Amino acid sequence: xxxxxDFRTTYEKDVKIxxxxxxxxxxxxxxxxxxxxxxxxxGEYLWIALQILIAxxxxxxxxxxxxxxxxxxxxxxxxxxxxAYTSAYVTAKLGxxxxxxxxxxxxxxxxxxxxxxxxxxxxxxxxxxIATLASQFILEWxxxxxxxxxxxxxxxxxxRPVIGSYxxxxxxSYYYIVLAFTVxxxxxxxxxxxxxxxxxxxxxxxxxxSAEIMGISLYKYRLLSFGISSFYAGVAGAxxxxxxxxxxxxxxxxxxxIAYLAMIIIGGLGSVIxxxxxxxxxxxxxxxxxxxxxxxxxxxxxxxxxxxAFEQGIFGLIIVLFLIFxxxxxxxxxxxxxxxxxLYPFSY
Amino acid sequence: xxxxxxxxxxxSGLVIGSIYAAVALGxxxxxxxxxxxxxxxxxxxxxxxxxxxxxxxxxxxPFWAALLLTILFALxxxxxxxxxxxxxMIGEPxxxxxxxxxxxxxxxxxxxxxxWGNDILVYEPKLFQQETVSIGGLPVxxxxxxxxxxxxxxxxxxxxxxxxxxxxxxxxxxxxxxQAAQSMGISVKxxxxxxxxxxxxVSGIGGVLIGNINxxxxxxxxxxxxxxxxxxxxxxxxxxxxxxxxxxxxxxxxLSDGLCKAYLDLSGVKEVAPYVILxxxxxxxxxxxxxTKEIERV
Numbered sequence: 001x002x003x004x005x006d007f008r009t010t011y012e013k014d015v016k017i018x019x020x021x022x023x024x025x026x027x028x029x030x031x032x033x034x035x036x037x038x039x040x041x042x043g044e045y046l047w048i049a050l051q052i053l054i055a056x057x058x059x060x061x062x063x064x065x066x067x068x069x070x071x072x073x074x075x076x077x078x079x080x081x082x083x084a085y086t087s088a089y090v091t092a093k094l095g096x097x098x099x100x101x102x103x104x105x106x107x108x109x110x111x112x113x114x115x116x117x118x119x120x121x122x123x124x125x126x127x128x129x130i131a132t133l134a135s136q137f138i139l140e141w142x143x144x145x146x147x148x149x150x151x152x153x154x155x156x157x158x159x160r161p162v163i164g165s166y167x168x169x170x171x172x173s174y175y176y177i178v179l180a181f182t183v184x185x186x187x188x189x190x191x192x193x194x195x196x197x198x199x200x201x202x203x204x205x206x207x208x209x210s211a212e213i214m215g216i217s218l219y220k221y222r223l224l225s226f227g228i229s230s231f232y233a234g235v236a237g238a239x240x241x242x243x244x245x246x247x248x249x250x251x252x253x254x255x256x257x258i259a260y261l262a263m264i265i266i267g268g269l270g271s272v273i274x275x276x277x278x279x280x281x282x283x284x285x286x287x288x289x290x291x292x293x294x295x296x297x298x299x300x301x302x303x304x305x306x307x308x309a310f311e312q313g314i315f316g317l318i319i320v321l322f323l324i325f326x327x328x329x330x331x332x333x334x335x336x337x338x339x340x341x342x343l344y345p346f347s348y
Numbered sequence: 349x350x351x352x353x354x355x356x357x358x359x360s361g362l363v364i365g366s367i368y369a370a371v372a373l374g375x376x377x378x379x380x381x382x383x384x385x386x387x388x389x390x391x392x393x394x395x396x397x398x399x400x401x402x403x404x405x406x407x408x409x410p411f412w413a414a415l416l417l418t419i420l421f422a423l424x425x426x427x428x429x430x431x432x433x434x435x436x437m438i439g440e441p442x443x444x445x446x447x448x449x450x451x452x453x454x455x456x457x458x459x460x461x462x463x464w465g466n467d468i469l470v471y472e473p474k475l476f477q478q479e480t481v482s483i484g485g486l487p488v489x490x491x492x493x494x495x496x497x498x499x500x501x502x503x504x505x506x507x508x509x510x511x512x513x514x515x516x517x518x519x520x521x522x523x524x525x526x527q528a529a530q531s532m533g534i535s536v537k538x539x540x541x542x543x544x545x546x547x548x549x550v551s552g553i554g555g556v557l558i559g560n561i562n563x564x565x566x567x568x569x570x571x572x573x574x575x576x577x578x579x580x581x582x583x584x585x586x587x588x589x590x591x592x593x594x595x596x597x598x599x600x601x602x603l604s605d606g607l608c609k610a611y612l613d614l615s616g617v618k619e620v621a622p623y624v625i626l627x628x629x630x631x632x633x634x635x636x637x638x639x640t641k642e643i644e645r646v
Contacts, residue, residue, distance in 0.1 A: 072443050119630050126385050126584070129446055130576045131630050134623035137573075141620040258450055265447050313458025319451030323444050324436045 015194045017187075034179060038172040046171050048287060053175075053182040054240050055279035059263040060189045060272060061232020066261070067270035068193060069225035070205030071120050075132040076260040078139035079230050081252030083109045083237030088156040088247045089149055098161030098242060102181075105238035106231040112139075113230020120222050136254055143249035155248030158241055171243075178239050185232060190272050192228070201225055202270070262315075266322050268331025277330040289314055355486050357606040358599065363492045363561070365598020366499035367393075370554035371571050372578040372590035373503060374547035380523045380585045381543035384434060385446050388453035389551055390572015395456060396422055396552025397559035397568055398464055405472055418556060419549050426548035430541050453569065461566050468565040495557040502550060503591045510587060519543060523585070574601075577622035581629050583639020592637065597622050 008014045018024045037049055062076045086108040087101035116135040120128050143150050150156070161168045161177060168174045192198045200221045203211035212218050241247040259282055267278020289311045326333065375389045399421045403414035433452055437445050480487035510516040521529040522539040530536050555568065578597045582589025605618035635641045 066443065072446065074446075119627070119634075123630060123634055126442060126446075127580075127630065127634060129385070129442075130580060131627065133573075133576060134626045134630075137623045138620055138627070141616070145614075145616065261443075261447060261450075265444065269443070310458055310462060313455045313462070316451040316454025316458065320433060320448055320455065323440070323448045323451070324433070327440060327444060 038175050052283045053178045054236050056182050056276050057185050058236035059275040059279040061229045062260050063264045063275040065225050065229035069201040072129040073132045074257050075136040077252045077256030078136045079109050079233035080237030082112045083234030084241035084247045087238035088158040092158045102238045106234040109234025110227040110231040113226045117226030262319050268329030271331040274329050274331030357602050361599040361602030363496050365595040366496045367554045367558045368574050368578045368598050369591045369594025370499045371551050372575045372594040374551040375575045376590040377543050378547045381519050382540050387449040389575050390569035391453045391456040392548045392551035393555035393571050394568040397555030397564040400556045422548040422552035423545050426544040430544040468563045470563045491561050577626040583636030586638035589638035
């Protein structure tokens, strides 16, 4: 007998990553599209795609910490910086390969994240937000002043990755490396939240006192969450550094931290797909705005100053409007859309 | 290192600290009454400074009238923002509230840059006399003294307001327990609006004072970020704590900067010192000097 609808009778079915064959096919198409992308677009558009992939890693990492574990972090930008500088130091100054630099970046950033996460054991909510804000400013200052390692205000030039005699010099070849990292790390995050650790994270977020009563060690899971999240930030930062072939401190300022927070809020807190939507949205938004501003300032040169000022303003305005009118983010909207089309045209 | 250099550092530290105190006061008032963490506090200061500039320099209004108009402007702005942006956010998680005020700060910064540009603007004519006064054999400009005295007056007035006036008592009652306050006939909505208004006015005046000393440009909002070390040091929900915390942070920031420059040849300590202090306080005394301790037992 064939039931009409999607029934899940076991827990295993409920937590499957790809719920239906249809979704598997869709993901297959998405995969092919992502693989084919570098041959379809080039130049600036390919660069945007690269940025989105890197931002997805960072946003997924932040969502593990903020969305799933409920620990607010205003320091993601600086942690990206720790990753970028570590990889830069390992590859440019020590002369080791990219394949050592990126994992090293992840690990060092995870360490740094756990150090700054220690206050989270005593602090929560607002206090934690402020502690991470402080870590952002302190790290930024270190980037600028610790000249032997970070190159100070001159920054460091770093190479693209090499395998054997092949250098991934073009954006097109580098895209595939980043794509591989993004896919693996996104899948890892999706799997992580289905495990005991992931459920413990959510328990800590939803009610940490109950979580502790049920035997979940707050100490362990909060610190672990900081570690994993910073690992993601470190890898994203390192990939970004190698993409730009240059690392300097102003790439990792407080604005970056805010942009990443905006990604996961606009995308949807506590949702991996939400982080992806958020990353796409937040990377595309400034590009679209700047296209509009160039159009406008070509016609009205006197308005250039006004319009460039408004770029930031519109960015802020969109965050505000999203929070007021769509507090659950794009992931929620996506769910509603799916529910609508599932029963279309007989939705009642 | 002379005694005079040290004294100079102390005086300028106290003056900057008094502005921090004013902004921190505004922050604490909002946090105490509404539990909203206002990341746009520095923008309130910036807007106050620019609006006063517009009245004094661009429209040639006498200073005292301009100050009054600035206060009126801050009042209107706070009412509108509270009604349109903050009230829909009641009951949302803290991260959304933080984000909405960050978004608000970006919008305000953009508006200010769009209207007045990025250049440094100077109040002309100066609001206070330029002659210096000698304190302990050290020439101190009158602006510094005025700035310090006025912010201290502001702090005293508002502390008294909270302690003695009816509205102040109602605000404290709301901060303590919203439901109980409402059942006693206090309009919680009106209290929320009032706390935003007071906060915007205090910060706006702070902006006018600091703008008068250093000139104004769009990086004035940095004062808003120094609010966090100050309020954490003082205890987040303590008015006295905010005032003291602001002064102490200003003092420590200036002293550490001056000393590191003189002895360690390390510049730029000013930018990071308040946050190092902040982290240390959070590690050893997270509820600050006067803050309410939250006790939870598991």
